[in-house]
Amino acid sequence: MYLHETTSRSGSPAEVLTVFLKLGLTSFGGPIAHLGFFRDELIVRRRWMDEQGYGDLVALCQFLPGPASSQVGFALGLWRAGPLGALAAWLGFTLPSAILLVAFALSAAALDGPFAQGVLHGLKIVAVAVVAQAVWGMAKSLAPDRQRAGIAVAALALVVLLAGAMGQVIAIALGALAGLWLCRDTVAAPAGMLRFPVSRTAGLAALGLFALLLVGLPLVAANTGAHGIDVFDAFYRAGSLVFGGGHVVLPLLDAETVASGWVSKDAFLSGYGAAQAVPGPLFTFAAFLGASGSLPPDGVLGAAIALVAIFLPGFLLLVGALPFWDAARSRPWAQAGMRGANAAVVGILGAALYDPVWTSAILRPLDFVLAVTGFVLLVAWKAPPWIVVLLLAAAGGAIGAVG
Template identity: 65%
Template sequence: MTREPAPAAAPARGSVGEVFLAFLRLGLTSFGGPTAHLGYFRDELVTRRRWLDDSRYGELVALAQFLPGPASSQVGFALGLLRAGPLGAVVAWLAFTLPSAMLLVGFAYAAAALDSPVGDGIVTGLKIVAVAIVAQAVWGMARTLAPDARRGSIAVVAVVVALLAAGSLGQVAAIALGALAGLLLCREPDAGDLGGAAVGGGGDALVVAVSRRAGAIALGTFAALLMILPMVAAAAGTRLADIADGFYRAGALVFGGGHVMLPLLQAEVVAAGWVSPEQFLAGYGAAQAVPGPLFTFAAYLGALSAPGAAGLLGAAVALVAVFLPGMLVMVGVLPFWSAVRTRPAARALLRGANAAVLGILAAALYDPVFVTAVVDAPSFALAAVCFVLLVAWRMPPWAVVLVGAVGGLLITLV
């Protein structure tokens, strides 16, 4: 009698407490941005704890690259889901996110105490560090998101659209045009492209305990909130409702990692007058010095955006709102992933969208980052030093933040 081949096994189940402690450790120690976070996850959860194998982990990472939202946090959320079910997913996100969120909310409240020459110097340095970090992100992402002439051209068009049509409307238009251009021009896979045929790692398909019905509900909720929250914000007329709407929309439109969130959030909070350009860039610089996901920058902005005693509530609303769309999309797509991952049209569309994302980030590097922070020769020199330390010397971002803060003090006080 011929035996039927065994189906791909799901990863072994664990406890919610185990998931919480594992991700709390990661949330306290994972410096260096989303790519570094994925390396920490692999070392801790694949190599050391053996929650799943490299093949399934690689496929999960590839899937997160396709979706809007913070890739490393989505991978962590999905790992918690695979290990301990829905509650495991929630505690994985909480444990990985809260350490950096609490530090940044504390920085938001301490920023008021920085109204002094010393404080001004530190803030100046943090703004200049933001120039170097965003430039590094553009430099690194260009090699993977726009490695050929077609995607490079899509990125340049996105720069033009984002600069000429300022605000979130221009950014959405740039992504939509990029996706359409990718569908028409970028169907040929690249050897190193996560959108190519190599996605999946060559092992068994990823098995997740999410039904297609639950996935459809998650995707429906994602779309419904995107349409309903603007109406709720308009009807309520409160700052918290506006924060929920703006940060949810930003989280829903981010492809390519936390750095890409910069222009989207800038359009929501700076253009609205909730946060000054100086506060925005200072917080972005501080976000580089803490562990965990860069999306926790939203907690800092939420604390500053909500008036008076509502700052903590504003931080909580902003934090949940900016992460929620990415998590809903991850839950929604997981049960359908194996059916769509090999379709050339889907990969081509996402290549174009990712190239447009690079263009949006490059536009943000110019305005507001560069034009706000680099105002004279010393500030340009400090930005160049920080960039070289990041790219050539490969210093960790938190160390470069310290260099920038000291440099900003020297520029201000000398």
């Protein structure tokens, strides 16, 4: 097996739910920051998987449509405790932010005032510290030599110059090709695979179901006129067609909900603002939109339909890809390609550290001081991420209140 003695895949769904509930309550900062939280809690501290396996998993999820960080969490739950572990990971990571956003939609309360805005800005600074820690740690493990460091820098440049999710996909693809050429000398003798409990039959079934829903839902919605199916179709399609997740899905959601008249523009924008204040995946914005619909099903039922629909396609694609990826990655050429792809992931993390994380958070010298403080607490003092979240959010709120 592709496992070090210090890693473990023996766990229970209850354990996975507990760990991911903690992450769901404390993981601020968007998908790139979430990968840093996952790495710190599950790879570095709990050693569920080794660094190389985690890097491979991140690279795979970056290739697939859907919410990349949630797909990584789903796969880690699957690895640790099987299908129920995967479900537990999704529920634990997703429900905290979904519940908060549904409550916001139902109460129409808005975060306002200098203190609240300062807290929001403090959470953005948290993301700077977390992403910087992730880049630092993953670069040492996944780009330790000149060849892979060069691939990482090239990927960073490509992503910075070619904005958008497609730039990330191209960078990983080119990184894999460069790895085939530059990383052959670093390939270890195959020692088994990082085996997920998914058979090829199950993988093919998942891919078939993904395609069936993508093609069939619009037909069913058109022939039945059921608004609930319209809602499921709209959010399923949004989750199927976006690479990278996070903010990239917003234009699709706007087209599906605001343009169709289901949600007002003001409600959409206020919900998006609230989504920045909660932890967990930005895809839970779908729960807010489902709860805010102008036609039934809305409220809690509408939120549940939208939430399941937007996450489902990414998970079906991941389950479909895992058994075939397992078989390929033990081959020497595949190992070389994955080393190059992993190095490219480091470059993508570095690019994200600059834009949007740094550019949206570091607006004045004091922001830089807070970000460095958070980074030092994480790296040198080994402080738990949730402590850093609370400290920097409180500092941001205090600065906002003082003005």
